[in-house]
Amino acid sequence: METTQTAHACPALWNDDSRRLACIAGGLALGGYIFTHPRTLKFMLGLGVAELLRRNVPLRIDAPSLRPGRLMQSGKIQAHASITIAGGPEHVYRFWRNYENAPKFMSGVEDVRIVSENVAEWRMRTMQGHRLSWVGETTEDIPGQRIGWRVIGSDVIAGSGKVEFKNGVAPGTTEVRVRQEVRLPVAGGGWLSRTFMARRMEESLRRLKQLIETGEVARTDGQPAGERGLAGRIAHEYVKPVLIPQ
Amino acid sequence: MQALCYRGVNSLSVEQVPDPAILNPRDVIVRVKLSTACGSDLHLLNGYVPTMEKGDIIGHEFMGEVVEIGPEVKKLQRGQRVVVVSVIGCGSCQYCRDDMWSLCDNTNPNAWVLEKAYGHSGAGIFGYSHGFGGYAGCHAEYIRVPFADNGAFPIPDTVSDDKALFVSDAFPTGYMAAAMCAIKPTDTVAVWGCGAVGQMAMRSAHLLGASKVIAIDRLADRLYMAKEKSGAYQTINYEQQNVYEALQDLTAGRGPDACIDAVGMEAHGPGVEYYYDKAKQTVRLSTDRALVLRQMIRCCRKGGILSVVGVYGGVIDKFPMGALMNKALVLHTGQMHGQKYAPHLLEHIAKGEIDTSDLITHRGPLTQAPALYRTFNDKAEACMRPVFEIG
Numbered sequence: 001m002e003t004t005q006t007a008h009a010c011p012a013l014w015n016d017d018s019r020r021l022a023c024i025a026g027g028l029a030l031g032g033y034i035f036t037h038p039r040t041l042k043f044m045l046g047l048g049v050a051e052l053l054r055r056n057v058p059l060r061i062d063a064p065s066l067r068p069g070r071l072m073q074s075g076k077i078q079a080h081a082s083i084t085i086a087g088g089p090e091h092v093y094r095f096w097r098n099y100e101n102a103p104k105f106m107s108g109v110e111d112v113r114i115v116s117e118n119v120a121e122w123r124m125r126t127m128q129g130h131r132l133s134w135v136g137e138t139t140e141d142i143p144g145q146r147i148g149w150r151v152i153g154s155d156v157i158a159g160s161g162k163v164e165f166k167n168g169v170a171p172g173t174t175e176v177r178v179r180q181e182v183r184l185p186v187a188g189g190g191w192l193s194r195t196f197m198a199r200r201m202e203e204s205l206r207r208l209k210q211l212i213e214t215g216e217v218a219r220t221d222g223q224p225a226g227e228r229g230l231a232g233r234i235a236h237e238y239v240k241p242v243l244i245p246q
Numbered sequence: 247m248q249a250l251c252y253r254g255v256n257s258l259s260v261e262q263v264p265d266p267a268i269l270n271p272r273d274v275i276v277r278v279k280l281s282t283a284c285g286s287d288l289h290l291l292n293g294y295v296p297t298m299e300k301g302d303i304i305g306h307e308f309m310g311e312v313v314e315i316g317p318e319v320k321k322l323q324r325g326q327r328v329v330v331v332s333v334i335g336c337g338s339c340q341y342c343r344d345d346m347w348s349l350c351d352n353t354n355p356n357a358w359v360l361e362k363a364y365g366h367s368g369a370g371i372f373g374y375s376h377g378f379g380g381y382a383g384c385h386a387e388y389i390r391v392p393f394a395d396n397g398a399f400p401i402p403d404t405v406s407d408d409k410a411l412f413v414s415d416a417f418p419t420g421y422m423a424a425a426m427c428a429i430k431p432t433d434t435v436a437v438w439g440c441g442a443v444g445q446m447a448m449r450s451a452h453l454l455g456a457s458k459v460i461a462i463d464r465l466a467d468r469l470y471m472a473k474e475k476s477g478a479y480q481t482i483n484y485e486q487q488n489v490y491e492a493l494q495d496l497t498a499g500r501g502p503d504a505c506i507d508a509v510g511m512e513a514h515g516p517g518v519e520y521y522y523d524k525a526k527q528t529v530r531l532s533t534d535r536a537l538v539l540r541q542m543i544r545c546c547r548k549g550g551i552l553s554v555v556g557v558y559g560g561v562i563d564k565f566p567m568g569a570l571m572n573k574a575l576v577l578h579t580g581q582m583h584g585q586k587y588a589p590h591l592l593e594h595i596a597k598g599e600i601d602t603s604d605l606i607t608h609r610g611p612l613t614q615a616p617a618l619y620r621t622f623n624d625k626a627e628a629c630m631r632p633v634f635e636i637g
Contacts, residue, residue: 086340170340202358210352213338214393215318216270218355218370220380223269223390226251226261226301235299 069194072181076159077194080179081201085209089165090144092174095212096163097147099136105207105217107200119152126184132157151182158183176205249386250615250634252302255293256623258616263303266382266390271318274394276330279637280411281308281384282606283615283622284332285441286557289511290375291623294533295559297359297377305385306332306372307415309407310637312398313388321395327407328398329592330391331584332415334370334381337396348581353392354379363560368581385615387636399588402596408603409595411633412442417602418587419555420446420508424454425587426553426578427504434458436493436502436545437478438538439556440468442605442631444508447555448476449600451506460496462489464514467628475604485516493545501547510556513537526563533560543569554579608632 034040069079085092095101099112099120108124110131115121118138125131134157140148150160161180168175178201184193210217228236249263266275284307290298309329312322322328335347342350350369354360357367359377370392373383382389391398401410420443427435435451437444440463448459458479461472472478482492493502511534514520523535542552543566552575570577594600607630610618618632 086338086343173340199358206357209339210336214272214336214352216272218336218353218379218392219269220355220370220382221269222267223380223382224247224249224263224266224386225303225382226249226253226259226263228299228301232300 069197071194074181074183076181076183077197078179078181079194079198079201080177081198081205082175082177083205083209084168085174085176085212086172087174087212088172089167089174092176092208092212093144093147093165096165096208097141097143101211105204105211107204107207176208178205247387248612249303250305250383250612251300252290252298252304253300256291258291258304258619260613260615261301263386266386266388268314268316269390270392271316272393272395273316274312274319274322274391274398275314276308276310276328276389276391276394276398277313277637278308278310278384278387278389279327279635280310280407280633281305281636282411282414282416282631282633283307283619284415285443286374286510287619288623289557289559291619292512294511294527295375295377297356297375297380299376302373302375302380303383303386304373305383306374307411308372308384308389309401309411309414310389312394315394319394322398322400327401327410329401329410329413329588330372330384330389330394330398331413331418331582331588332372332374333368333397333581333584334372334379334392335396335585336393337585342396342585345583345586346580347396347583347585356380371581385612385634385636387612396585399592402592404596405592406603408606408633409601410592412446412602412605412631413584413588413591413595415582415584416442416605416631417446417450417591418584419443419582420448421450421453421587421591422580422582423447423506423508423553423555424450424456426555426580427451427454427456427506427551429454429456429504431455432457433503434460434497435504435506436460436462436542437472437506437508438462438513438542439508439510440465440472440476440481441508443555444468444506445471445476445605445630446602447506447508448472448478452477453594453600458496460493460502464516465625465628468630471604471630489541490545497547501545501550503547504551504553505542505546507538507542507552507554507556509538511535511558513556523563532563534558534562536562536565540564540566543573543575546573546575548573548575550575552577555582557581605631606633609635612636 034044069077072078102109102112111123113121121135123133134151134154136149137152139150146164148162151158159182163178166175207217247265248260251259251261253259289295312324312326333348334353335342335350336352339351348369353370354367356376360367370379370381372381424447433456435456437447440461451459461478461481463469464483464485469481473481480496482489513535515537526532527535608618612634615634621627621629622632
């Protein structure tokens with residue numbers, strides 16, 4: 001199987017050096033601000049104490065959550081998600097297997113170009129706004145039951161996964177289970193990036209369900225609203241796109 | 247267009263906002279003619295629902311005229327007079343197909359918020375916080391209605407705007423409260439809360455064949471309406487009478503067969519218990535005041551039914567689980583499944599079997615909405631429901 005290119009289309013000015021410089025400058029500015037504002041300093045110290053306690057006091061309010069992706073020794077994040085869809089396994093499988101449907105429900109995916117029966121070129125936008133593309137190979141394809149895939153020919157993203165379609169308990173329904181292991185180029189393996197990856201998978205499956213069951217994805221963006229204020233604008237423009245990945 | 251926007255706790259303003267647009271193929275745009283304030287809006291206004299944001303257009307109970315339709319809308323036409331139920335149902339998921347529309351799987355774009363809080367998400371609701379979808383509300387000149395074939399119901403020519411309005415929410419909520427009681431002809435039903443939903447619950451209990459209905463509140467005007475308009479056999483003012491003793495007297499020691507909570511999270515009471523709940527709610531050690539639930543569990547007959555349609559948002563304190571379990575009580579709850587009940591209720595109104603328009607006590611244009619909400623919140627001037635005449 002031929003492997004093809006991987007494009008990492010970051011702007012040329014935004015490289016490792018400039019990023020490091022920006023981080024240092026931002027860190028110094030933030031540190032200066034905190035130390036000249038006593039209330040903020042107290043708050044930050046409080047956060048630090050809370051974090052120390054969290055890390056060192058064996059206090060657990062619940063069993064550990066398996067929902068945020070798990071960081072594996074390979075450096076990849078492993079995550080899983082599942083959903084029940086009103087529709088038979090064959091129908092759900094066909095919708096998924098037509099990879100050109102992916103941008104309609106897969107979070108961040110902007111375009112899929114079919115190269116051959118088992119190879120497609122995928123383009124997506126990361127949480128940080130970077131554009132990535134890679135070539136994906138279908139490694140397993142059992143109609144109505146299972147699809148497996150892996151990323152080939154990329155040095156910025158690596159991974160594999162599978163999706164299974166099984167008859168649900170109620171007649172005419174399908175239980176969809178996705179599991180994937182991915183090494184992301186920019187996010188690392190911290191709790192936040194693992195959580196965001198899991199969130200993206202959950203939102204993708206939710207949209208898949210909406211599309212198959214109703215033919216559309218529920219949305220409230222673009223609706224009228226009054227003046228949001230500064231905090232509201234920040235929440236809508238910067239926070240929500242992360243919490244509800246598109 | 248003009249719209250009533252949330253600006254913070256107990257702060258509303260009428261603002262100029264963009265007109266809504268068709269966003270999905272099964273949307274319609276409705277020109278709002280009448281909308282009304284609902285008691286559950288007050289929970290949002292009073293700051294007990296954390297996912298409200300400045301600029302949100304509130305309101306979920308309305309009727310109007312279809313002015314624009316999406317390409318996949320099959321049943322509705324431009325110019326039709328419709329009443330729109332407040333919960334949004336896709337009509338395709340298992341819950342909608344089972345007629346449990348307020349549990350719809352597919353209409354809450356912010357489902358993850360409720361999943362974190364409740365474990366699972368219900369349907370989106372117009373103007374009812376971002377946790378319930380962040381849909382723009384109806385106190386505006388126009389509103390976008392998703393999945394409109396399911397949620398917008400043409401109003402028969404013989405039914406006036408005033409009479410149709412409450413089919414949007416208060417009437418189906420009250421009706422569902424009574425329906426959940428599985429009423430038999432010998433049953434006595436006690437209703438806590440004589441606001442619009444409580445009044446509708448009493449009238450619905452009669453429609454469904456209850457022998458006796460008992461109304462409980464503290465406001466004389468509401469108890470008067472319960473007795474005179476909603477057919478209450480007896481009323482109890484809980485500030486003047488011990489509710490448990492009164493109900494046991496009225497049922498010869500048996501207790502009501504079914505109890506309806508049409509109050510919810512901001513219940514009032516005369517004693518220490520109220521101040522205890524209020525204090526805990528104020529400091530957010532609990533989010534809801536559970537006075538009515540506790541009373542219902544204590545008062546209901548053994549093996550009886552509790553029907554809860556008053557809105558609760560989070561967690562309550564001192565829930566008498568022992569009494570609930572040892573008396574073998576059955577607890578039914580839920581936001582109303584308006585799509586299930588609306589056609590049936592419009593028929594009742596068209597036949598003259600029930601009138602809802604007497605719930606309207608105050609009227610005004612949208613510009614007066616902030617003041618009318620204050621009156622409604624304060625329960626001043628015998629305000630049952632203020633209606634905004636918009637279109």
